Amino acid sequence: MLTRRALLKGGACALAAVAAPPRFLARAAAAADGRRKVLVAVFQRGAVDGLSMIVPHGDRDYAASRAAIAIRPPRAGDAGAAMDLDGFFGLHPALAPLVPFWQSRALAVVHACGSPDKTRSHFDAQDYMESGTPGVKSTPDGWLARAAMTVPAPRSPFRAVALGPTLPRVLRGDAGAISLASLDRFDVRATAEAAVARNGFESLYEQGVHDLLHGTGRETFAAVRMLKSANASQLSPANGAEYPRSRLGESLRQIAQLVRADVGLEIAFTDADGWDTHVGQGAEQGQLANRLRDFGASLAALAQDLGDRMTDVVVLTMSEFGRTVAENGNRGTDHGHATAMLLLGGGVRGGKVYGRWPGLARERLYEGRDLAVTTDFRTLFAEVAGRHLTIAKPATLFPGWSGGSALGVLS
Amino acid sequence: MSRRLAVAFGLVAACLAASLAPPAQATGPVPAADDAASVHALSRLGFGPRPGDVERVKAIGLVAWIEGQLEPRRLDDRAAAQALAALPTLTMSTAELHREYPRPDLRQKSADPQMTPRELFDRPPPEKRPVRIVAEMQAARMVRAIESERQLEEVMVDFWFNHFNVHAAKGEVKWYLTSYERDVIRPHALGKFGDLLRGTATHPAMLFYLDNWLSTRPNFTVPFGANRGKRAGLNENYARELMELHTLGVDGGYTQADVTEVARAFTGWTIERPRDDARFVFRPLMHDRGEKTVLGTRLTAGGGRDDGERVLSLLVHHPATATFVATKLVRRFVADEPPPALVERVAATFRGTDGDVRAMLRTIVAAPEFWAADARGAKIKKPFEYVASAVRAMGGHVDARAGFFLARAAAEMGEGLYGAQPPTGYPDRAEAWVNAGALLARMNFALALTQRRLPGVTLDLSPLAADAAAPDAALDRLLAALLHGEASAQTRAVLTAQLTNPEIRRQTPDDRGPANTDVAKLAALVIGSPEFQRR
Numbered sequence: 007m008l009t010r011r012a013l014l015k016g017g018a019c020a021l022a023a024v025a026a027p028p029r030f031l032a033r034a035a036a037a038a039d040g041r042r043k044v045l046v047a048v049f050q051r052g053a054v055d056g057l058s059m060i061v062p063h064g065d066r067d068y069a070a071s072r073a074a075i076a077i078r079p080p081r082a083g084d085a086g087a088a089m090d091l092d093g094f095f096g097l098h099p100a101l102a103p104l105v106p107f108w109q110s111r112a113l114a115v116v117h118a119c120g121s122p123d124k125t126r127s128h129f130d131a132q133d134y135m136e137s138g139t140p141g142v143k144s145t146p147d148g149w150l151a152r153a154a155m156t157v158p159a160p161r162s163p164f165r166a167v168a169l170g171p172t173l174p175r176v177l178r179g180d181a182g183a184i185s186l187a188s189l190d191r192f193d194v195r196a197t198a199e200a201a202v203a204r205n206g207f208e209s210l211y212e213q214g215v216h217d218l219l220h221g222t223g224r225e226t227f228a229a230v231r232m233l234k235s236a237n238a239s240q241l242s243p244a245n246g247a248e249y250p251r252s253r254l255g256e257s258l259r260q261i262a263q264l265v266r267a268d269v270g271l272e273i274a275f276t277d278a279d280g281w282d283t284h285v286g287q288g289a290e291q292g293q294l295a296n297r298l299r300d301f302g303a304s305l306a307a308l309a310q311d312l313g314d315r316m317t318d319v320v321v322l323t324m325s326e327f328g329r330t331v332a333e334n335g336n337r338g339t340d341h342g343h344a345t346a347m348l349l350l351g352g353g354v355r356g357g358k359v360y361g362r363w364p365g366l367a368r369e370r371l372y373e374g375r376d377l378a379v380t381t382d383f384r385t386l387f388a389e390v391a392g393r394h395l396t397i398a399k400p401a402t403l404f405p406g407w408s409g410g411s412a413l414g415v416l417s
Numbered sequence: 418m419s420r421r422l423a424v425a426f427g428l429v430a431a432c433l434a435a436s437l438a439p440p441a442q443a444t445g446p447v448p449a450a451d452d453a454a455s456v457h458a459l460s461r462l463g464f465g466p467r468p469g470d471v472e473r474v475k476a477i478g479l480v481a482w483i484e485g486q487l488e489p490r491r492l493d494d495r496a497a498a499q500a501l502a503a504l505p506t507l508t509m510s511t512a513e514l515h516r517e518y519p520r521p522d523l524r525q526k527s528a529d530p531q532m533t534p535r536e537l538f539d540r541p542p543p544e545k546r547p548v549r550i551v552a553e554m555q556a557a558r559m560v561r562a563i564e565s566e567r568q569l570e571e572v573m574v575d576f577w578f579n580h581f582n583v584h585a586a587k588g589e590v591k592w593y594l595t596s597y598e599r600d601v602i603r604p605h606a607l608g609k610f611g612d613l614l615r616g617t618a619t620h621p622a623m624l625f626y627l628d629n630w631l632s633t634r635p636n637f638t639v640p641f642g643a644n645r646g647k648r649a650g651l652n653e654n655y656a657r658e659l660m661e662l663h664t665l666g667v668d669g670g671y672t673q674a675d676v677t678e679v680a681r682a683f684t685g686w687t688i689e690r691p692r693d694d695a696r697f698v699f700r701p702l703m704h705d706r707g708e709k710t711v712l713g714t715r716l717t718a719g720g721g722r723d724d725g726e727r728v729l730s731l732l733v734h735h736p737a738t739a740t741f742v743a744t745k746l747v748r749r750f751v752a753d754e755p756p757p758a759l760v761e762r763v764a765a766t767f768r769g770t771d772g773d774v775r776a777m778l779r780t781i782v783a784a785p786e787f788w789a790a791d792a793r794g795a796k797i798k799k800p801f802e803y804v805a806s807a808v809r810a811m812g813g814h815v816d817a818r819a820g821f822f823l824a825r826a827a828a829e830m831g832e833g834l835y836g837a838q839p840p841t842g843y844p845d846r847a848e849a850w851v852n853a854g855a856l857l858a859r860m861n862f863a864l865a866l867t868q869r870r871l872p873g874v875t876l877d878l879s880p881l882a883a884d885a886a887a888p889d890a891a892l893d894r895l896l897a898a899l900l901h902g903e904a905s906a907q908t909r910a911v912l913t914a915q916l917t918n919p920e921i922r923r924q925t926p927d928d929r930g931p932a933n934t935d936v937a938k939l940a941a942l943v944i945g946s947p948e949f950q951r952r
Contacts, residue, residue: 051839052838052839125667126657126673126676127657127661127667128839128840128841129661129662129667129839129841130667168852171828171829171830171831171854171855172831172849172850172852172855173848173849173851173852173853178848184852184853184854185852185853185854185855186853186854186857187829187854188854191829191854191857191858191861192853192854192857193857194857194860194861194864195861195864196864197864197868202915202918202920202921202938203860203864203938203941203942203945206911206912206915206938206941206942207860207942207945209911209914210907210908210911210942210945210946210947211947212911213907215905218797218847218848218851219797219851219856219947219950219951220947222851222852222853222856223856223947225853226853226856226857229853230857279838280838282654284628284652284654285628285631285652334650334651334652334653335631335632335633335635335637335648335649335650335651335652336628336631336632336649336650336652338628338652340652340653340654341653341657373673
């Protein structure tokens with residue numbers, strides 16, 4: 007069995023050497039029966055540089071645009087270089103923990119993906135990606151909330167969960183999504199003498215007006231009761247999975263607990279911060295490499311932890327836009343346009359980079375500076391909603407959009 | 418009649434509904450200075466009423482109270498100052514902070530290469546680590562929100578800090594943070610918008626946070642210092658957020674070309690001795706001397722430092738800036754969805770007074786929209802506001818140590834002070850703060866506060882417990898003190914039902930009260946109730 011350390015050491019060569027597929031691809035038939043599908047969405051807030059994450063080493067204009075920060079192209083014996091995926095694209099070396107999933111075809115990439123809207127504002131671009139309506143700010147709810155509302159009754163209070171201290175735009179709406187920073191702390195922590203408190207608080211929010219506060223309160227206590235009986239926070243990571251001790255690692259560890267505790271989770275969401283690399287982005291090592299190392303190790307730990315249950319799970323990563331093709335004056339990158347998004351899990355037709363590559367030659371760039379968008383993010387999101395969550399007419403999750411031709415990234 | 422008097426006159430009319438003619442702006446129904454109006458003023462212009470505050474406001478009148486809040490330097494603030502004296506970093510210069518709270522010495526690491534960054538960080542005792550600077554700032558904010566008489570100033574410090582947000586955890590920012598708030602945000606919190614804009618543009622905290630200190634003309638080669646020979650060039654981070662978040666707003670009509678041109682104008686605005694006293698400096702060698710066109714205005718070649726100054730001036734006087742700032746102010750003080758007519762009036766005040774914050778606030782408090790029945794209680798308290806208002810409502814007093822714990826409580830509800838990573842700062846809308854985990858954190862805070870589990874918070878429950886022998890009277894007193902008549906029938910019914918619970922109605926007296934109603938437990942429910950989440 008190949009260890010992560012060996013993989014890191016082996017670098018690009020490891021690609022040829024690894025064979026053992028993750029266990030979940032065995033697809034235990036019994037396990038799949040009657041269990042819900044789960045989507046785990048990870049938002050790389052701050053705009054990840056897709057060109058460093060999934061390196062287009064075969065594009066002759068790539069290295070030339072990035073004197074200080076280009077990732078070295080894959081080369082036999084060069085463990086620190088990009089790890090080749092298909093002869094044209096390569097994985098950033100810090101993403102080595104994801105290599106086995108690529109090889110077993112559980113990991114797919116959609117490159118040059120992004121929004122048709124031209125904004126380079128983090129806030130607006132995130133808002134559009136979360137509402138699912140590029141260019142329209144008035145959309146009241148998020149696209150994952152709309153997806154959660156298609157779930158047939160009975161709906162679990164945990165059908166849609168965000169890990170973090172606030173409920174993100176993507177899950178706001180009438181779906182009753184909940185957010186929590188920590189399963190351990192998700193309860194009224196009354197001392198013995200004040201056991202009266204939980205019942206009292208619950209009663210206060212139980213009835214009365216239908217507003218945001220009361221609605222949230224009611225959902226909260228339903229979830230508290232369910233979580234108590236499921237005892238999810240007591241589940242240790244399985245299959246030897248080791249999560250990084252980072253916010254993302256902690257979030258994904260707890261999402262796995264919810265999956266394994268069978269509390270009815272269908273949509274999980276979490277953030278991964280720190281991608282706004284205007285200064286000193288780094289190349290094979292450095293600032294972005296450190297973020298990617300955490301990112302890759304966290305995703306790999308989730309897949310390992312869930313084991314066979316990954317049959318029912320798809321992880322989808324997204325970011326509001328990409329970054330300039332050329333590095334800026336401070337060995338960083340400024341706000342750009344298209345980026346790369348990843349899919350990992352059961353049903354993913356992996357081992358392939360999807361999407362038309364627009365090229366990095368100057369005349370092919372969006373507004374003369376950025377990677378052009380060739381796949382509207384809604385095409386990808388709708389495919390995940392339709393194929394994985396089996397939502398009928400998934401294009402209707404994105405008001406004002408008539409749908410795009412499927413990528414075929416999910417079976 | 419001076420302008421000041423004229424405005425005060427308008428306020429009298431607006432607030433007191435006397436026989437005076439209402440001012441041109443305030444045409445709607447105007448409230449009397451009753452309990453409800455006083456509670457509203459204390460909740461919107463400050464961090465909520467303490468016991469006795471409503472009576473004090475009524476005694477001096479709403480107009481006088483508001484005018485007093487608009488001139489905070491004249492308010493005696495000894496209680497807050499006394500508590501803050503235990504936080505030594507607040508008065509230190511950036512150079513002193515660098516000296517007293519040095520970064521973990523990298524030379525230690527070279528001596529012991531096995532040492533992890535974490536171990537390196539943990540070497541100094543906690544009170545000497547650089548994060549102590551941020552912790553003291555957080556504690557000070559909490560202490561001031563609770564203890565300071567200058568309530569409106571604290572509200573505006575919070576408002577402007579979020580408007581001109583910097584993230585304490587980014588690199589050097591924690592050493593610059595103290596000066597940033599003390600020397601730029603606070604002195605101008607009720608002053609001129611242009612001074613805030615210029616102050617932040619030239620402060621090392623902003624120069625570092627949005628990377629402008631490194632932005633240079635294309636192909637600049639560093640001539641000396643540790644980076645000698647390294648090449649540098651343009652960085653557009655600050656230029657974009659300056660227009661999107663500080664002035665015009667994202668729909669304010671600028672283009673990508675404007676972003677690049679503004680970035681060029683600010684090349685050379687950098688930091689001198691960043692790891693010592695960290696002063697702003699303009700370095701001509703780093704500056705792009707070429708001609709620029711910003712928002713249709715040409716800046717001729719060779720403008721030097723003046724390029725940036727002219728951009729700031731263009732932005733301050735741009736009509737989109739007035740509208741953008743007015744929208745945010747009205748959102749803070751009136752409603753999540755700001756009434757457009759009031760936004761327009763506040764924007765007009767901005768344009769007519771060169772961005773005078775006091776004048777804009779006067780326009781807001783003289784507006785019928787501010788006092789309208791549907792505006793009262795319409796805002797959900799942010800975690801910071803919730804924590805401060807809870808302690809104040811309970812008649813609590815805090816020392817500096819309490820500030821640390823209270824800041825941690827707000828962080829658990831989602832608002833870690835100085836911890837907003839994106840340049841947008843923390844949002845000011847209900848849906849950002851109302852969610853399951855945060856609501857539980859609020860209830861848990863209510864329990865911790867009322868059960869006196871928070872170190873450094875002193876509560877005197879005896880006034881609330883005065884009627885403890887008579888359960889119904891005790892509840893009435895509690896609801897009057899904490900919710901000021903705003904309890905819904907539902908909440909009152911739930912709490913009345915609790916009065917027969919053996920946990921609430923104890924059979925023997927103890928230190929929490931002479932008789933048998935556990936007022937502390939009832940108070941926890943009130944502080945955690947839906948009504949108390951609102952202001």
